[in-house]
Amino acid sequence: MDKVLKYAHRLLEEVVTSNDICLDMTLGCGKDTLFLKDICKKVYAFDIQEEAIKKSKELMKDCKNVEFILDGHENVLLHINEKVKGIIFNLGYLPGGNKKITTHFETTIKALKDSLTLLSDKGICVICLYPGHLEGNKESIEVTKYVKGLNQKEFTVLKYEFINQINNPPFLIAIEKNENVSSSKL
Numbered sequence: 001m002d003k004v005l006k007y008a009h010r011l012l013e014e015v016v017t018s019n020d021i022c023l024d025m026t027l028g029c030g031k032d033t034l035f036l037k038d039i040c041k042k043v044y045a046f047d048i049q050e051e052a053i054k055k056s057k058e059l060m061k062d063c064k065n066v067e068f069i070l071d072g073h074e075n076v077l078l079h080i081n082e083k084v085k086g087i088i089f090n091l092g093y094l095p096g097g098n099k100k101i102t103t104h105f106e107t108t109i110k111a112l113k114d115s116l117t118l119l120s121d122k123g124i125c126v127i128c129l130y131p132g133h134l135e136g137n138k139e140s141i142e143v144t145k146y147v148k149g150l151n152q153k154e155f156t157v158l159k160y161e162f163i164n165q166i167n168n169p170p171f172l173i174a175i176e177k178n179e180n181v182s183s184s185k186l
């Protein structure tokens with residue numbers, strides 16, 4: 001069975017084409033952007049840490065289809081005004097970095113809510129959650145609560161979780177935008 005992040009990439013790979021736009025909402029070391037840039041037309045990648053942007057720019061210096069955005073993902077609608085086919089949130093703190101600089105549920109949920117308005121039909125948003133640390137635990141609970149409330153006529157929501165592992169292992173939430181739902185039917 002695929003680990004959480006691998007499965008997230010597989011889900012994205014199944015729907016994203018070379019004509020599509022994707023969002024990496026938590027750039028970090030750039031591994032998810034590195035993956036996305038090869039399967040789509042353009043990636044917009046957000047991070048609040050200058051260091052993350054700098055290192056990732058270095059990693060992808062010859063790459064022309066990535067735009068790095070030094071801003072919180074909660075401001076996504078200030079930067080993006082086009083439809084996107086794939087979105088990834090890899091939450092928590094940067095492994096090997098400052099653990100105090102982590103994602104927080106309030107801003108994560110705002111970012112999620114806003115970015116879902118940009119998702120095109122059959123597009124997918126994947127969220128890797130890490131309940132093994134305090135803030136991550138709170139975030140996992142609140143994000144799960146939020147996605148459970150999404151209208152099933154508009155979105156299909158999946159939870160991928162290893163249920164016999166100890167110490168609160170990471171899990172994945174995937175949200176697919178259903179095809180052609182007119183707002184009058186919701």
Ligand SMILES: C[S@@+](CC[C@H](N)C(=O)[O-])C[C@H]1O[C@@H](n2cnc3c(N)ncnc32)[C@H](O)[C@@H]1O
Binds near residue numbers: 027048074
């Ligand atoms: C777990 S890391 C992401 C790992 C990354 N996707 C990779 O492949 O290396 C989480 C990242 O989210 C960033 N972050 C925290 N709060 C954020 C926010 N409000 N908006 C955007 N990025 C944020 C952190 O700076 C950190 O780099």
